[in-house]
Amino acid sequence: MSKTMIKNNSKAHQNGADALRENAITTMAECYRTLLESLGEDVSREGLLKTPERASKAMLFFTKGYGESVEEVLNDAVFDEDHNEIVLVKDIEMFSMCEHHMVPFYGKVSIAYLPQGKILGLSKLARIVEIFSRRLQVQERLTKQIAEAVFDAVNPAGVAVAIEGVHMCMVTRGVQKINSKTITSTMLGVFKDDPEKREEFMNLLQAK
Numbered sequence: 001m002s003k004t005m006i007k008n009n010s011k012a013h014q015n016g017a018d019a020l021r022e023n024a025i026t027t028m029a030e031c032y033r034t035l036l037e038s039l040g041e042d043v044s045r046e047g048l049l050k051t052p053e054r055a056s057k058a059m060l061f062f063t064k065g066y067g068e069s070v071e072e073v074l075n076d077a078v079f080d081e082d083h084n085e086i087v088l089v090k091d092i093e094m095f096s097m098c099e100h101h102m103v104p105f106y107g108k109v110s111i112a113y114l115p116q117g118k119i120l121g122l123s124k125l126a127r128i129v130e131i132f133s134r135r136l137q138v139q140e141r142l143t144k145q146i147a148e149a150v151f152d153a154v155n156p157a158g159v160a161v162a163i164e165g166v167h168m169c170m171v172t173r174g175v176q177k178i179n180s181k182t183i184t185s186t187m188l189g190v191f192k193d194d195p196e197k198r199e200e201f202m203n204l205l206q207a208k
Ligand SMILES: Nc1nc2c(ncn2[C@@H]2O[C@H](COP(=O)(O)OP(=O)(O)OP(=O)(O)O)[C@@H](O)[C@H]2O)c(=O)[nH]1
Pocket: 098, 099, 100, 137, 138, 139, 140, 167, 169, 170, 173, 174, 175
């Protein structure tokens, strides 16, 4: 394919994506207008005039992970390297949305893997967190999806993921427990099978 054809194709692709986004914003804005009216609000008052469109754009941002894939985000940043000790990136900020109440939960994600010949660009671990957290989620599934994506990307000897999350549905409503935190983990490969490796991960996690 010629360079001009590739350029035209990607422009057409972008135009298509823009049109889909515009459609989504229009449809969602109608829903938000109905929602505001259901709350007894006057949707024609100045402060609310643009709110349906703003809220739609915000919702699309909170769920942008649906439009992203691990393959695209990794962008071939997988490198051959003879490093056979644990790689840990910890305290990666995470913002997600609880699928039960559609309110935020947020926290920190720590990802470790034990390479066997291949390593991953460090920022890609945080990008994987973005892909799966920017969707409607439960923390358990988010933890597992991140671990499996790292496993598939570099075929390591093991992957360990731990997430500490605060769920606004438990803080601001419902049981209203403002200090509660939820810890989840997924262990794959050696981190599942070898207690020493699991302990090494735990020790690294707790190190300041
Ligand atoms: N396991 C899990 N549960 C979650 C997560 N986020 C929210 N929940 C829970 O989903 C459950 C939904 O329970 P329901 O009884 O159907 O909903 P509800 O009446 O709003 O529940 P309350 O929050 O207890 O008022 C609640 O217990 C939430 O705490 C998550 O990431 N993982």
